[in-house]
Amino acid sequence: MTPKVCLILREFRFFNRAWLQVLRNLGIDYTLCTATSGSASASIQTPQGVFAAGSADLRGYFRQFDAVILCENGNSLAFSSVINYSVFWLSWNDPEDPAFLFFNPHFSTAITDSAYNTNFPSDFPIVRPSPSDIAGTLYPADGGSASAENPLASPGTRARGMCILFLAENIRAHVQTICNTHTNNIPYYWKLDTAKHSALANTNYTHRVARNGRAGEILAVPAPPTSSEDTETYPSDCVVAYRYRNCFWLPHAMYRAQRAVNIWDADTSAFVFWLLYGLQAAGVRPRYKLPVQMETDHPIDSFDDTAPFNFSYLQQMQMILVQFDYMRDFARRKNTAVINGVRVGGRLRRTSTSYHWNLMYRTSVPAEARAVAQQVNQLLIAGHREGTTPCGVHDHSIGNSKGYWAAAVNTGFVRHSGMRYGVPNDVPIARGRCCVAPHVLPAGVAGADAQTVQVGDTELIEWDIPTSGAGNTFDLPMDNIHAARVIIESEIEEMLALGFPDGYCGGHKYTNTAANNSGGECYWQALKEFGFRGVRSASTCNELHLTKRVVPNRLWHGFHLIPNTGFDLQATGTGYTRGLYYPNSPPGGDGVRDSELDHGNDISANWTTSAVAAWRAYRRVVCQGISNWLSTTVVELGGFYIHPYTNSMIMSLSDPLARFDGWSKQNVIGEPHYCHPVELLENMDAVVRLLPEYLYWGTITDVMDHRERVMG
């Protein structure tokens, strides 16, 4: 069967194109239909004609689809007309009718449309929200605090924290969940009419989406706390997802705004989980599942000053070791691969203890710490060989610490020895004085050093090419393929010296670039020459220098430029995280501050006086991470990454891999313990287990294969 859905929207100028991007990535066919208004008297404009919203013709038209998706939503319970036209569909419950997916539906009592109110099913079991009686008709969620802005928007920050229990699957998952909101910017869950639900749950009903054969089914509720510290509880009649016959009442899925899914960089779709969940529940079988994978940058790295934790190098390396031991095991169990960008450059160009090589070999690092760093390296090599922790080059020692082509000239560049471009070979390092198309090059013009240079589909003759001489240190112009070759070979040489068999993640032939700078065409060409299939890259692919952007479709002569999404618990420039939240943190120095999660100061004001604040911070941080990761996976087909070493000092030294347990499990400064890779991977695993028809643990190779499949 060809998966096929119908999307109903009101206005294209408020239509988020991420709806369609997700469907295209999944290989689900779709048809767009527009409503002429929000009222019950609206007509639905379809490619086969214009039908009245309650007409038999429209019902017949809908029957070709697996599901009908309502795309409109609002952020005010006082609205009188948003999707009133859909009220008729709540009664189209025959087995031939499609599933109807209502995301963050507007069904408040402020709707005065008599056609809506008279046709609204009398047995519908969710209490209609009332703007004049919010407390009696809805439950405030996530502490009940107000967001600073519309919580339905999704900028990649300001997450609301929720842990949801999916009843049929018996799985708890941290997914951002807002059933309805109002102009007060407070997220709400729904209140169930238990008598009506009981009646529905005892009524036999036949439809392919009714898994339990009953007319009503509670799909998901707020998960009960796992700790007595967590006093954020909800009444037993609180629900977040419900199936009413063949109609799914689901939380918010997509921000209603004109959002282009830019060919380079999509907006964050923080609530996309619910779209996937709704589609799966509706029995829409996608042509393709989407691969989930995670990357790390700087698997071995450290800080000199680690206040207030005051971790030694040894302790830092120990925390890194346990994280990678865990990630390797996770990858083995789940058949995924955690890609790692090894911070090369320490062997030749930098003495800092933030470099992989230096932490293993420099005597400025204590011997016992070096020994553990070498253990981590051995673990990574073993994982590289077995496919669980493939490693590639990631070079901050060039381009003013920003990587490929991040500067016009790399002053005092130090190259390697041996191989093709190393000392003592006198090799090209800059663009030749002349370059012309070979077929019009007059004989005798090119000098004796003439050579053919190819970048992409352009082939030229270059001569009078500046060269390195025999030395190892020189100023290196970064804007050319010769420089790119020298740089990349030096990086691979260091990887080989570290014991890795290659510098491009084995069979994946991929790496995550330093600062997400992939350079430009000359670097992409050189990387191809060294065997790479793709790299992770920002849209602005030579940041600092800022003269380049990646090619529009992110596929350059078969070379992939994978979008990037990073998520750590601190802002760039603050070094390492101080915790989920830490009262004395510098700006951006903890997870709550970095992702703007202190809604109404309900974490900062209560941190030392109320234990629930830590659980609130935990839920929001994890929801933010899972949202950003899922959006990257599902919308952008990109690469999600973390820096384990920046998050490692907030872990308990004695029990570093423990799950979060509030104040019951503390780190060395007496703040709540938190292990970033454990929490992200375990929570994403819950999402993958919830959505077996839509997601699977895969690899970056699967991502690149899928980009070729659906992007052409």
Place this chain on the structure above:
Amino acid sequence: MPVRFLRNASELADVSWETPLPVQVANAKPVPADTLLVATTTVTTDANRDLLGSTATELPTLDGCGQYRKLVWFYFRAGADAATYRVLARATDHNGAPLGAGWQEIVPATTLPGGANSWGRIEIPSAGDGYYDQYRIEVQRTAGSNYVLTSKIVGVR
């Protein structure tokens, strides 16, 4: 009964999504155009702000465009408040490096046509062929309030 066909000389295959019936395209020519950008831009009074929201003046809006004779910029503007657009272009060498700093201004600051909720179409360059490698397209509001501009740019070979 599944539909089957002879996939190779000796292999019978069921028709499926993975193995569709072989077809031969007839009377069709490849479309010589690629979609290069779809973006929403908030039009503000910022100088040097391009369609992707960047004010870094050396940063292209579009790169790798050397194969295109012309760009066609379709847009929908949500507001009527006066705005100008400016188009800059330059060539790169085979490494992808701009031949020099700065840009060739191929369209000086010009009034962006259209009113509120109106469509527009601008060819770049307006006459002759482009074949520039990089373009920077800037928009700037000169009166009134911010509004959203939705753009699609197609490269035509």
